[in-house]
Amino acid sequence: MKCLFDNINEWKVIQDKIEIKENRLAESIMSIGNGYMGMRGNYEERYSGDSHRGSYIAGVWFPDKTRVGWWKNGYPEYFGKIPNSVNYIGIRIFIDGVELDLEKCNVENFYRELDMKNGILKRKFTVNINGKKFEANITRFLSVSVKELAVIKYDIKALNSSAKIKFIPYLDSNIKNEDSNYEEEFWNAVSSSSSEYRGNILSRTKENTFKTPIFTVGATMHIKTRGKVDDISYLSTDNYCENSITMDVLENETIGIEKYVTITSTRDYSENELLKKCDDILNIEISKEYEEILNEHTKLWNKRWESADIKIEGDKSSQQGIRYNLFQLFSTYYGEDSRLNIGPKGFTGEKYGGATYWDTEAYCLPVYLGVADKSVARNLLVYRYNQLKQAKDNAKKLGLKGALYPMVTFDGVECHNEWEITFEEIHRNGSIVYAIYNYTNYTGDFGYIKEKGIDVIVEVARFWASRVHLSTRKDLYMIHGVTGPNEYENNINNNWYTNYIAKWCLEYAVENVLKLKKEHSECVERNNVSLEEIEIWRIISKKMYLPYDEELQIIVQNDNFLDKEFIEVKDLPKENLPLNQKWSWDKILRSCFIKQADVLQGIYYFGNMFTKEEKKRNFDFYEKYTVHESSLSSSVYSIIASEVDDLKKAYELYSRTARLDLDNYNNDTNDGLHITSMSGSWLSIIHGFAGMRTWNETLSFEPKLPQEWNNYSFNINYRDNNIHVDVYSNLIKIENLKGKPIKIIVYGEEYVLEKSIEINRSKLK
């Protein structure tokens, strides 16, 4: 796969050939989005080869009737999916009556680039039609300045003769999901109309029996032409509208069209306002020149990079990888809307469905804390707070108290239906609270806990208190029947990570309730927490069973884990990998192989509770059995590897994270990008190589440089400061770009960072 994008550029992803067989992969890689909407890298023209046409609108979802073999009590009735929606990029092209089809026509000099610095997708190629040669130049972007706006500029130059060119820009809402359990359609046409240079369309998600919201989406297009128009006509049907514009092009002349589209939905407006809003926004935008609109857009992308960019010298592929990950992460979510979250495939595919997984809290939130305004992370917390009622209903369904956040959801209602995940992968509940701690500790803003967070903290504590049981024989609290982060074991007893985070949640609840009781007792009262309840939480957390092996001096992943047969991944014949494609499920489950960080996830989360030696012992024990078949795994292992000074391993695992999609490591990028795990490469650098931590509300670094790099540097927002860190092999420069002097710790030594400090590592030793 590597060949398709192996022309590596630090700010661009370049595809310099067209590969019919790899079209889906290229479509995934060339995805763009602006947080409000997004799309796979489909062509504007007709393409008759294999393709997954996909465009998606954030927060618009559909409850697909669930499909399952054997029903269990408590299973959800539907699986929420982002419906593949209106195709608004489409432009059919006819040259002298021959339709331009990139699969069938004689295409040469194909070149496409994703300009990550500016958020633009560009493409050009030449095509030979009956001996006449033409060059096409196409630019597309989804504006981050006007979120409802999509812009396409399509130019054609006649290279060796004149010709008649027909452009048919259209809007089409006759769209089906590839992923639909019963091959049902998700959309109804409402209306469509067209006029000269203009067209619009209105479509509505089908009524459903689950009483989830119905969404209507409006789309309006406006066409500007460059060149002399010979003829124009238009038409519209139920779920389709087009303009048909014929222009003459002379030899060496360039003609073209600009297609401006605005998209609105009933998430923001009532249905009968939608088209008017589309028009209002569109009319303002089309009064501007193309270049002006583009500039407004790129300026904002440049601003994002100013605060978030990580520069790596000496390793172009690492550099491209981290930028690609940040680009796609920001294209999916930049925190403007607390009703939204970060789906595992963002706007780049349909697999997994759902909007929200624990990935958000565990992997994405720290990135936004580091590079964006704190309101972004806060919005992610508010999202969960707003779904507390549903989480309480969910716990009740399972016969439990408190709140259990769902594994997969749009609106807070559980969507997933494998019993071993839905009912048992409950550690996710811990990450919801951990994110509150993370935000509070990082920002110092206790206001969120006071206002909203305490309600979540209390209900999650109640959940754990009702989910544990006392083993009377051992006089310890236990949690049986769970699936840990390592989904390659199911329905296990006493997963250390789950027990540990449950214990921590209870302690954190006690701590915060007691703190609030003094100064803001209304927060405690509104949650009806009694002293008896606090006492119960305290007892459970004190007597929580945490599997540990005295002989090996390691944490034990769960009961019976050490009874397994142990084989190291390196000794496994290559043809067995990936296990999830090669082995039957039972064989995976009883094996020692670990899908993703489990004990290590806990050591990462609660890093201040373990010595470096403990971390090393556990890393050394578990790493050799870990197959990293979750996209979320390598980053955590990379961070701990840095911490325990195994930089070779840390770099190897970083690369796997950072170039997972660009290099199609798991051979599944054609389904879409691994958006949530993209945050992992930022973590691998900042928490990993640079060793940034914020324990006890103090910023600290322990920078290391992988030998493959000459230097790396990045900016970090920490509370009211903006700090620049520049790491060379022996020299560390830290600058205070914004904010008052601040106490920081580097390599364990305290400094007061006024303007800047330089630390010579060799002198430290």
Place this chain on the structure above:
Amino acid sequence: MKCLFDNINEWKVIQDKIEIKENRLAESIMSIGNGYMGMRGNYEERYSGDSHRGSYIAGVWFPDKTRVGWWKNGYPEYFGKIPNSVNYIGIRIFIDGVELDLEKCNVENFYRELDMKNGILKRKFTVNINGKKFEANITRFLSVSVKELAVIKYDIKALNSSAKIKFIPYLDSNIKNEDSNYEEEFWNAVSSSSSEYRGNILSRTKENTFKTPIFTVGATMHIKTRGKVDDISYLSTDNYCENSITMDVLENETIGIEKYVTITSTRDYSENELLKKCDDILNIEISKEYEEILNEHTKLWNKRWESADIKIEGDKSSQQGIRYNLFQLFSTYYGEDSRLNIGPKGFTGEKYGGATYWDTEAYCLPVYLGVADKSVARNLLVYRYNQLKQAKDNAKKLGLKGALYPMVTFDGVECHNEWEITFEEIHRNGSIVYAIYNYTNYTGDFGYIKEKGIDVIVEVARFWASRVHLSTRKDLYMIHGVTGPNEYENNINNNWYTNYIAKWCLEYAVENVLKLKKEHSECVERNNVSLEEIEIWRIISKKMYLPYDEELQIIVQNDNFLDKEFIEVKDLPKENLPLNQKWSWDKILRSCFIKQADVLQGIYYFGNMFTKEEKKRNFDFYEKYTVHESSLSSSVYSIIASEVDDLKKAYELYSRTARLDLDNYNNDTNDGLHITSMSGSWLSIIHGFAGMRTWNETLSFEPKLPQEWNNYSFNINYRDNNIHVDVYSNLIKIENLKGKPIKIIVYGEEYVLEKSIEINRSKLK
């Protein structure tokens, strides 16, 4: 529910009222079958109320496309189902132009009885049509003398006036399964035709992509009339044919028709012969009088009862229960055809699909050993032997050696797709070998092992040898990731029952291979068993880990079981039961509650390996946590309860087994009868109360009498003897009805049974 059948008769099941709401339940209870075909107790006439019309032909099956949420490697592609097939009982009745519909018409004096002694379903009622009263009398049976033959006699008597009666007997193959994953139809019409008093129809199961066999079924009807025929016409469409026969009935006169149907299928003949074969058989039968055909049928049922009946005095409901169970079991399977097996719902419903579960080996085979010719049990073994190749393929799919028999199957290919069952409930493999042991030990016929059995024994041993792993820490062989017979725990480690039966299978393989090596080495050679392999089996069986608790001195069901929270079933609020309807799956799984005999199943199978005290300790420990939510559970517990002298419990559990369907204990009999578990009530009496065992190839008894009964008696085939046992409270009479004198053990004392012996229990003590 009890009210519908509470007119208890020792040889009949009587329904003396019509209950629209309970129609499905009544249809299940009134099912009849002859091993070759069978049907639910639907009415012949139109019935517009809620009904599940069902008739099924043994061995004719269809691969329904499997439906599942999340696919796992190794899942089967289809779920085999017995397709609901041609409706051949239908007779529409019009009286003076008004259609007789038991839901809509004014029906009185409804009476239906299932005559178990003779295998006949009878029904009568009066109906008032526009002031005229009529009495209907209907008899139906599926001949056990001519398996292809179904007979219905439908008489109408005019009670207070004359009338015009139209009978429309028909065949209809326009049939859909209630249970079809994608609501697909399973049948294609092939042909149909009709003539005066005659009609036939041919239908074929749809082509499928799974390359499983396609079946064609032929049906021919012949109508005889009693009374003067006024008019006759006939018609046929694609998948339907009828006769329409009008007759005049005078006041006090009885007229009627007899409908004779023969059914053939491509299991026995080629498609183009089917209708001819139907005709051939039908023509012979219709040359006889109705009474003659009926007599041939009832004679054979009477013969079955002669050898199999259990007489209970003093408890009509127990008596009816055991007879009902034997009646339905024999209606499903009487061993004539080694291509067939015993589906959990027989011919009485569609739920569960599949033909073959481990129920057959564990529960049904001992019954046939006791009451039928040994060829019946042998045929059940041959069925599995013939599917050895598929079982080897199945093991291979899971990356294992040897053979893994499927959980659910028609043709040997696994049909079931819950990973925790399909891949993990592997103890089933042990029962396949145990059945061979059981047959051999019971009959003394080692020939089966020599000819066929050893191949199965060897391949199952190979499976276990590849499925265990050595825990190097404990230097013991373990089996991780299984589901035991107690399906209320999944994916557990070291289920004692599974480990024990695996160990036993390995020992039994070593024993038989060594035995054959001496005298029939070709049997060993054809299976390529080396001395090294035998040695491995020996080592594994010696070092198999068997969880045991020294403190409680009980067998431990599986690892971590004793860490659970323990609550007794009696202390559980009633509204929690049945757990499988009230609790979420995770709550069930982590609870201490046991669905069905697990440790106790092992103690029952290997009863000679445990002392009475050990049995009692384990019974006492596990019984109180067992909810018996499998129909297979109560019988095993009842047997052990008898053994440890808890007769009160034994009787309670017997009743639950014997009247499970008649009393609709689990509130699910409307889906069909629990055919395979019906054998459990025979076991509860013979192995339980009468304490019959055959350890070391010696027949022994330890009879006890529940205080609810005055006396019980039964016959048993044991090798060449037929033995009658008669149990009174203090007196045991044992007669040798057939065969040479035989050594038997009663209450631990050896006797030589010449003609008969009498043992006075009070004198024994």
